Amino acid sequence: MRNLGRGLIAASGALLVSGxxxxxxxxxxxxGTDTKIALDVSASAAQGGTPAxxxxxxxxEAVWMPLYANGQGSVCDATTEQERRGCGSTQDPKYVxxxxxxEQDAYSVFASFGSKIRxxxxxxxxxxxxxFFATGVAAQRLADNPFAALALxxxxxxxxxxxxxxxxxxxxxxxxxLAGVRLTAQQQLAEKLERCLAQEGKLAALSSSNPDExxxxxxxxxxxxxxxxxxxxxxxxxxAGANAEIKAWADExxx
Amino acid sequence: xxxxxxxxxxxxxxxxGSLVRHHLGYVKVITPPQxxxxxxxxxxxxxxxxxxxxxxxxxxxxHAGSGFGLGWRDDRRDIVPIDCRVVFRVASIEQLDxxxxxxxxxxxxxxxxxxxxxxx
Numbered sequence: 624m625r626n627l628g629r630g631l632i633a634a635s636g637a638l639l640v641s642g643x644x645x646x647x648x649x650x651x652x653x654x655g656t657d658t659k660i661a662l663d664v665s666a667s668a669a670q671g672g673t674p675a676x677x678x679x680x681x682x683x684e685a686v687w688m689p690l691y692a693n694g695q696g697s698v699c700d701a702t703t704e705q706e707r708r709g710c711g712s713t714q715d716p717k718y719v720x721x722x723x724x725x726e727q728d729a730y731s732v733f734a735s736f737g738s739k740i741r742x743x744x745x746x747x748x749x750x751x752x753x754x755f756f757a758t759g760v761a762a763q764r765l766a767d768n769p770f771a772a773l774a775l776x777x778x779x780x781x782x783x784x785x786x787x788x789x790x791x792x793x794x795x796x797x798x799x800x801l802a803g804v805r806l807t808a809q810q811q812l813a814e815k816l817e818r819c820l821a822q823e824g825k826l827a828a829l830s831s832s833n834p835d836e837x838x839x840x841x842x843x844x845x846x847x848x849x850x851x852x853x854x855x856x857x858x859x860x861x862x863a864g865a866n867a868e869i870k871a872w873a874d875e876x877x878x
Numbered sequence: 879x880x881x882x883x884x885x886x887x888x889x890x891x892x893x894x895g896s897l898v899r900h901h902l903g904y905v906k907v908i909t910p911p912q913x914x915x916x917x918x919x920x921x922x923x924x925x926x927x928x929x930x931x932x933x934x935x936x937x938x939x940x941h942a943g944s945g946f947g948l949g950w951r952d953d954r955r956d957i958v959p960i961d962c963r964v965v966f967r968v969a970s971i972e973q974l975d976x977x978x979x980x981x982x983x984x985x986x987x988x989x990x991x992x993x994x995x996x997x998x
Contacts, residue, residue, distance in 0.1 A: 652958040658951065665932060665945025674945070 653687045812870055813855040819877035820850050832872050838865025839872070896936050897943045903928010910957075923954040 663677040820826045830843035842862040846855055859866060904927040910920035927950050934944040 653955055654958065655953070655955040657953045659947060659949065661947045661949025661951060663945065663947035663949070663951075665947065666943065677947075 655683075655685045655687075657683045657685075809856055809859040809866070810852075812866070812873060813852050813859060815873050815877050816846075816855050816869070817850060817852045819873060820846065820855075825876065826850075828876065829869075829872055833868055838862050839868050841865075842869060896934065898933045898935065900931040900933070901926045901928065902930070920957045921954065922957070923952065925953075926951045 659677060659681045660679065661677065661681075663681065664674060665677075666674045820829065826843060826847055830840055830847075833839050839862075842858050842865055845858045845862075859869070862869070901924070906923075906925040908921065908923040908925075910922065929946070929948050930951060931946045932944050
């Protein structure tokens, strides 16, 4: 509840009150969405108090987040260890992320999928319009995943169609050239796994081969109902981080 | 509209009381559980079908938030605690599945996955 209170204070500062630079540092990130379908007459701080008239649809998204490290009021200034939970040392400030090249950045990321539209006439079911807000090192890592952009922007949430589109995209576009190279290796591995996992007991053996590696167990779980080569390739693409373990297992256990 | 105006209403204050928002009509308020300080993500949602009136009680030269509206409005705020680095808001189970796979694939976002469910 304390977080909620802090968040509301932050929201008030971000959205409603001028003189934001006087606000105390806040340890929570707050994301606000204000949607109207209305006749609305208002004057907001963002517009400098100038009245604005809206007739119809209006949507405002705003983020209030801690951007500087260990500022006044941060939990990192707290005196007890419990209050400092989650805070790095002074040499490792909480709100600074560091990239692989040693660069520093703001720490928080917010990503969201927004509206849901039902397309009955086309027979396509629900369609999701993706929205996301991102910053910091986590955003860099999202961007490193060649399929993240597709997953965040694709229109049809149907998993199979989505992954199929992603794979086609990876094969035919220069942008996903790297993914295409990986795909070739994964297709060879998938061919081997398709034959191997169809044998009795092999799937269970893979699942339990390395209980500390969640990626391998998840991969086995996602292919258990569909051992087709196409599905195995799809799962290998999404579990690329566990590919080395899966390949090592296949080399050892599959002829 | 008069009927709507009479059937429900609430008042929302900023922390310092400088801005008061009146809601008249059908108003739905979704608040986090009272004992939820340890929950990973908290959402506050105020949905209004009717009339809203924002009254800025500061001095005239500081006014910035007054206004009124008639129609539908959804004001949602998500409060994300210190340990959350990436938050996805998904519209369907299928999208949740895709995001879960993406997280598993990356291997860089940690091993904890928390979820909260919107009322649809």
